[in-house]
Amino acid sequence: MHVSSKFTVGCDASVLLKASTTNPSPENNPIFNLRGFELIDAAKAAVEAICPRVVSCADILAFAARDAIHLLTPGGCIYDVPSGRCDGTVSSFQEALVNLPPPTFNLTQLKRMFESKNLSFDELITLSGAHSIGQVHCSSFTSRLYPYNPTHLDSGFAHALQRECPKNAAVDCLVPQDHVTPDALDVQYYTNVLNNQVLFFSDYSLSTDPVAKATMQLYSTDFRNVRWRPKFIAAMQKLGQFKVLTGTQGQIRKTCAAVN
Numbered sequence: 001m002h003v004s005s006k007f008t009v010g011c012d013a014s015v016l017l018k019a020s021t022t023n024p025s026p027e028n029n030p031i032f033n034l035r036g037f038e039l040i041d042a043a044k045a046a047v048e049a050i051c052p053r054v055v056s057c058a059d060i061l062a063f064a065a066r067d068a069i070h071l072l073t074p075g076g077c078i079y080d081v082p083s084g085r086c087d088g089t090v091s092s093f094q095e096a097l098v099n100l101p102p103p104t105f106n107l108t109q110l111k112r113m114f115e116s117k118n119l120s121f122d123e124l125i126t127l128s129g130a131h132s133i134g135q136v137h138c139s140s141f142t143s144r145l146y147p148y149n150p151t152h153l154d155s156g157f158a159h160a161l162q163r164e165c166p167k168n169a170a171v172d173c174l175v176p177q178d179h180v181t182p183d184a185l186d187v188q189y190y191t192n193v194l195n196n197q198v199l200f201f202s203d204y205s206l207s208t209d210p211v212a213k214a215t216m217q218l219y220s221t222d223f224r225n226v227r228w229r230p231k232f233i234a235a236m237q238k239l240g241q242f243k244v245l246t247g248t249q250g251q252i253r254k255t256c257a258a259v260n
């Protein structure tokens with residue numbers, strides 16, 4: 001699941017709350033194309049069966065991100081994630097709309113949004129490397145294909161995407177975020193940006209800044225991952241601490257999809 005779980009209000013699992021009669025319009029709106037909820041539900045059920053009402057859904061999400069990073073990193077990658085987060089009880093679609101960067105954002109807008117979350121420009125570039133894994137719905141970027149702008153998008157890549165995502169593509173049609181090493185969390189994303197072979201305008205816009213470009217050139221040749229990976233992990237740890245609820249500020253949900 002993507003960064004939205006942390007960006008909207010904080011690391012409180014508000015993104016997992018489903019629509020209910022008391023809250024018909026939570027963060028979890030189809031417009032954001034989020035997926036993988038069933039995995040978090042399965043992890044929560046397994047933990048609850050052994051140790052009821054101790055581990056929050058917010059902690060489970062943070063651990064799942066840590067484990068996904070380990071499993072998708074060639075050679076593995078283990079890092080510490082503190083526990084003790086509580087689950088929030090508020091989840092609002094409107095809040096998510098205002099707080100999540102859309103894929104149409106330009107560099108100025110991205111910078112501003114990250115700064116509002118106390119994340120630097122360097123952290124924006126570093127965290128964007130996560131777009132080297134996962135799958136994307138065609139609908140998240142088809143506006144860039146019909147017509148495509150050859151200054152923003154490599155023409156060979158654009159034609160390949162047009163075949164995978166025709167104008168009338170099914171709403172659930174998915175393509176890999178990184179077409180070169182789709183299942184590896186690596187520095188390939190940065191080569192893709194520099195080659196104009198990325199899906200979103202927001203990804204492309206990083207290459208329009210000379211400082212970002214120089215950083216991405218360094219990252220893209222960092223095959224032993226001594227530059228990018230430590231910075232990525234540090235930024236993920238920082239994200240995992242974003243507006244955490246503790247003690248009586250939240251609750252430990254029984255199931256992740258609903259407040260107690």
Ligand code: HEM
Pocket residue numbers: 001002003032033034035101102103104105110127128130131133134135136137138139140177200202
């Ligand atoms: C810089 C601003 C960002 C924008 C505009 C953005 C936008 C998006 C969009 C639109 C999707 C595709 C949703 C879909 O169609 O299914 C996506 C997917 C994804 N994003 Fe981001 N994102 C950003 C930053 C991040 C960050 C900081 C991370 C993690 C640290 C991240 C991790 C991911 C992952 C892993 C996916 C694939 C999800 C899946 O496989 O279902 N993104 N992003």
